[in-house]
Structure formats: structure tokens, C-alpha cells
Amino acid sequence: MFEIRSRPDPVVWADDDKTGPFSRQELEFYRTNGYIKVEGLFDVDEIQTYCEKLTTGKDELEEDIKSNKEEFISTDNYTCVTEPGSTKIRSIYSPHKFLPAANQLCRDRRLLGRVRQILDSDVYMHHTRLNCKQQFKGTGFYWHSDFETWHTEDGMPRPRCLTCMVLMTRNLPQNGALMVIPGSHRHYISCAGPTPDNHWISSLQDRYIGIPNQEALSQMVKEGGIHYCTGEAGSVFFFDCNLLHGSQANFSPWDRMNFFLVYNSVDNKLVPPFGPPKPRPETLGTRDPAWVQPITPLEKPTDE
Template sequence: MWGAASNGPLDDSELETHSTNGYLVRPGTVGGDWLSVLRDELSCLDADADPSDPRIIREPGGTIRSVFEPHRFSEVIGEVITLDTVLPVARQLLGSDVYIHQARVNMMPGFTGTGFYWHSDFETWHAEDGMPAMRAVSCSIALTENFPYNGSLMVMPGSHRTFYPCIGATPQNNHASSLIKQEIGVPDQATLTEAAARYGINQVTGPAGTALWFDSNVMHGSGSNITPFPRSNIFLVFNSVDNQLVAPYRAQAPRPSYLATRNSELNSFPTLTT
């Protein structure tokens, strides 16, 4: 956490929570009038999806799992990034101007939605994208209610203070399979057992419109959804403009730009004022 209470909408208590736990929950980030529009927009993305578009990631059964760069498909989703409850928070947490490193919508349908195994995002962003430092933050905005039983995210509070390196070389084009099931760049069971014993596990639940802000290095994951209740969210990764990508540290080539915005493609947001 790089900013101070004087730099944005978060007060000292919220900043301390994020600094201590590596995450912060903010209900009401997106209001009810926005939620219905955004859910309709997701339905349109699903209906209009081009089967050959690599930005559309599908479950083994064919249902859509994720759509990358949704802000380039949808002006409405693009507007969410610049909401007063979103962009200023990212700038405050990172203590600088920011840009979108990655954006996607995740759709976990009822009965068949598969989870995301335990991982730290920074492991991939550093090794495969060339992100120099842990000066990035993720914002996951719930478009449906997150119950304890429909695959809501689990985090290990405080784990952002420890980097758990993963063994093994990164295969060429690893992203092609890891977006469906990640097997490279994830901790082994002994590491996860130690981390869970040290930090514990919290589950993040809450109504639609709630935002979860979490550090790039916090350990997190989710289970599958075998309930009738679908779960969907907008997932935004903000990176500091002072932390722009370089050559990958542990990969033969960078991942595609829809997974990791390179320096020449920085977003243009209103200039930060202090």
C-alpha cells in the first residue's frame, strides 16, 4: 500500500485493513442502477461472442468462463473503470497514476462453474509479463451475490507479505492452457498447507455491487460452483505507471496484450491531481 488517507476516498482504517490483510471489501461500489445494465451487457457479450476470439475463454463444456478486455467490447464496462468509487481508490492504494494491466469479466455458471486454484497473481505477472514490483492491485466487482456456497473467493489474509516462489520453467504459450486450468506458477501442497496454517483462510461474500480490492501478491483461489446460483464479476487490475512492464523474467516471450498491457498501450485516464 503506497498512498495515504489524504490521497483519496479511503480513510485510515480502510488503508490499515488493506495494508494488514492484503485486501479490502467495499460494499456499494456499483449501485443497483448500474448492476442491471451491466448484467444485461454480460448477456450481450455471451450472445455475441466470436468462437475464434482468443479473448473468450470457455469451460470444457463450452460455456464462457472469462472475457478479456471487456472495456474494449463495451463502453458501459469501460465507464465502470472511471467511477469515483473505483479509479480514485486504485490511485490511492498505489500512490500514483495508474493504467489497466488486465481487465476481464468472469462468469461462473450454476452447477458447472469451475474454480480457480490457489495462486498469487504476481507470480505470473512477474515471470510471464515482466512486472518489476508488487505495485499493482486488483478490483473484483460482484455483479451477483457472493454466497459462501457458490464459489466465492477465498484469501489468506496477510499472505501478501510473503512471496512463495513456484518451481519449474514456464512452458511456451503457457497462457493458452493456464486460463482454463492453471498448473504452472501455482504453489505445491506443502507450501499451501504452511501458508494456511500461518495466515488462515477468509471467504469473501456479499451482495452484488461489492468490490474486493486485493494486493497483487495475496494468496487466493475459489472453489467450483455446484449450486443453482451463478456468480459473475468484473475484474480490473490496476498497475502503477511507475511499475510498467519490462521483458518477462521467466518466460520466452510476453503474453498477449489482452492479458498484459504493454508500455506502448497505456490507458488514458484523467490526470491525477494532488
């Protein structure tokens, strides 16, 4: 048995008549579908420079992983996860805490202005993550709602949170572009079973818990279809934290890299988790007062 409930919370928290950057029509699209694409928000050269800076140290990390024979490394500053059974990096969590370029991107006005418009408040980073999905080796992500995890395991009270997915490379169906189920963010789907302690360790590679069952997924797809979030490097998808999404493996010869910037409202700070007794690490869900400060926008992209 599963239960589908309507979402009582808003999707767009601001009044529609607040001025820009999103137009009234764009806000309506986001409210209805749970996502919106802004084509070419960054130009390709700018994103190429970010890509080089964000992957600084990635090869050394892979070497570390190889020599330690570990599938993940978690420190106070970052968490790094490999593809299952491989030394290839799948995700690096919270690069904004140690890479100035990642931190700079979080503070870019082109992102921040839109995020603050939707959430109608100041915001801070819940986390950031770089998903590498390397050629031939990158595996998929099963259907899930991020808010399910962030609420249950991190203690995020309400869905007043969103993700900016910055395309760092071209995203195609062939290299495992993100798929979303439009409209699914307007429902809460109950997921079977309690969340075990330390579930986050296995769930970052593959997840079997906290996912909607096939009947619920079929119903959501019947209503909203499946949309591929494809585009060129530099385009950005803004998506609601409760939107069902997933992606397929990358068997192609083309890398697919995306940077996920997760902004939470300062009026929606984390409380103790609603599921397991212990919250996930700081790198996945920030509660450190030093990092839960309103993000100030940079004057110009090249300020720092």
C-alpha cells in the first residue's frame, strides 16, 4: 500500500507580481511543472573555466581512493563517493566549502536572484554536489524526491528549498541526462519502511529505501510524463526539492558533469531528523552556524 497526498506548501513562495528576474509566465511554469530551464545562463567559456576549477584535485582524490581501497572518503569538509565497485568518482559533496570557484558560483547573482525570488527569502547552501557521470562508467540514479531524504534524514522542516543544476558539459539522453516527472512535486508519496542508521553511506551509490513504489511512479508518469533535462554546458535547470527525478547510466563516450547547488530558505533551517536518530554529516546537510548564514551576492561574477 502507498499513499499519495497533496502538497500543502507553496511551490513559489513569492507573490507573482514581485519583479523579476523570472517573469510571471516563468513562475507559473515552475509552479505547475516543478522545474524550469534557463538556456545559456552562463556562456560556454565561463562554464569551461568553472569546470577546470571545480575538478581541481579530482585525479588526486581518485588516486587516494585507489590506494585506500575505499568507496568513499568523508572528511569535515567534503564527502567523495565512487561508482559502485569502481575507483571512478561519482559525486563530490560540498566543494563550495573548500574550492573558492564553487563558493563563487553559489553567490552568482544570476542564480541567487532567481532562487530568492522563488523562495521569497534569504538563502544558504544546504549542500552542493558535483556529479561526474564519467564516460562508459557513470551509473544511474533511481527515481527519488530529494525532499524525502532531506526531511527524513536531515530534518528539513518544509519544502522551501530548491536545486540549481548547472550543466558543466552537454547533457543528452545518451549520456544520462537527468529525467524529471513534471508535476510530481505537488504530491507527497509515502515510501515503505523505516530508514536505517547510516543509510546515507549506501544511498549515495544506490538507493533501495525512501523511494516510491512502482505503482506510485506509474501514476505520476501517467499524469506528468517524463522530461529529459538536456542542454548545452552553461544552461541551468532550477528544480523544486520535491520533484521526482532520476537518471540512466552513461554508456556513451561523452562525460556528463553537473554541479548541483542546493539552496534552502533561512526560515527553513534544519531541526533533528524526522527518521533516524542521527543526522547525516555536515557535508550533506549543513547545520554549522558559520555556514547557515544568508548568502550575499557577488557584485560581478569575477569579484573574488
